[in-house]
Amino acid sequence: MTIKQLTYFIAVAKYKNFTSAANELYITQSALSKTIQNMERELDHQLIDRTSRKFKLTTEGKLLYEKGTVALKHMQDLMEELHDCLTMESGRISVGVPPVIGTIYFTEMIQRFRATYPNISLNLLEEGANSVKHRVEEGEIDIGVVILPFSSGGFKIMPAFSSDCSLIVHKSHPLAQREAVKFSELKEETFISLGKTFMLYDRIKDLCRSVGFEPNIAIESSQWDFVAEMVSLNQGVSILPRPILSRFHSQNIRILTLKEPEFPWNIAMIIKEDKYISNAMKSFIKFVENEAKQLDKNSK
Numbered sequence: 001m002t003i004k005q006l007t008y009f010i011a012v013a014k015y016k017n018f019t020s021a022a023n024e025l026y027i028t029q030s031a032l033s034k035t036i037q038n039m040e041r042e043l044d045h046q047l048i049d050r051t052s053r054k055f056k057l058t059t060e061g062k063l064l065y066e067k068g069t070v071a072l073k074h075m076q077d078l079m080e081e082l083h084d085c086l087t088m089e090s091g092r093i094s095v096g097v098p099p100v101i102g103t104i105y106f107t108e109m110i111q112r113f114r115a116t117y118p119n120i121s122l123n124l125l126e127e128g129a130n131s132v133k134h135r136v137e138e139g140e141i142d143i144g145v146v147i148l149p150f151s152s153g154g155f156k157i158m159p160a161f162s163s164d165c166s167l168i169v170h171k172s173h174p175l176a177q178r179e180a181v182k183f184s185e186l187k188e189e190t191f192i193s194l195g196k197t198f199m200l201y202d203r204i205k206d207l208c209r210s211v212g213f214e215p216n217i218a219i220e221s222s223q224w225d226f227v228a229e230m231v232s233l234n235q236g237v238s239i240l241p242r243p244i245l246s247r248f249h250s251q252n253i254r255i256l257t258l259k260e261p262e263f264p265w266n267i268a269m270i271i272k273e274d275k276y277i278s279n280a281m282k283s284f285i286k287f288v289e290n291e292a293k294q295l296d297k298n299s300k
Helices: 004-015 017-027 029-043 059-088 099-116 131-138 199-210 223-233 279-299
Strands: 089-095 120-126 143-147 153-169 179-181 190-194 214-223 238-240 253-259 264-272
Touching: 004 017, 004 029, 004 059, 017 029, 089 099, 089 131, 089 279, 099 120, 099 143, 099 223, 099 238, 099 279, 120 279, 131 143, 131 153, 131 199, 143 153, 143 199, 143 279, 153 223, 153 279, 179 264, 190 199, 190 223, 190 238, 199 214, 199 238, 223 238, 223 253, 223 279, 264 279
Parallel strands: 089 120, 089 143, 179 253, 190 214
Antiparallel strands: 143 264, 153 238, 153 253, 153 264
């Protein structure tokens, strides 16, 4: 059994579907099916129960999937460690960044990182923080950028940036002349929010529930500027990170401080706890931490 065969089998077992696995592996379905059949002949064991209407692994297949996943991860880590020994400032890393955080902090930072480390290939994935966390957990990306806190173990957490979130309302809103608002005062409001893939969505719901009400979220979007624009059209109120609001220029909205409870916006990088941290990953983490320190210093 080769590493290639094991990789193909694990993909099929993971997706429970030959077509999806073949797409993920960038090979034809027939080639994938032939590889698995050859593997079964070499091992003298059937790995997939082809008598079942739904995809089902045999007992031997389940065992191979369980043990093979661990073995393949160890092999990938060893290969990455060997590569690090030979090349100190090169490599390939994948980073998941929510669009809002990317817009505020990472656009220019990535440009500076690439200039500093031209031999490190950086693959940037933009998705909501909940999706980013899931992809890190599944081993699909190396480093994730998320909002703290989040209730999930199994991660190394490296704090980076800190700010706060603010309430935005239309200029004609009864609260528009206030400087600060308690969460309890938002009970009857219609909310416009970033969607469920964003940790901000979960935090807003949690904080509203902590003061005794369920927020009425009428509109969800994956685009922060759409959310702000809807508020400027008097379609509801919203809560967004304060730094992003400096990029939205409208005379029709007012920005208010949230209190009781306060709403900090703390950003961290996460890595799966058992993942090998390559030199390329270390370089990226250190670079972001230095950028965060410099930004904090300049803001004082």
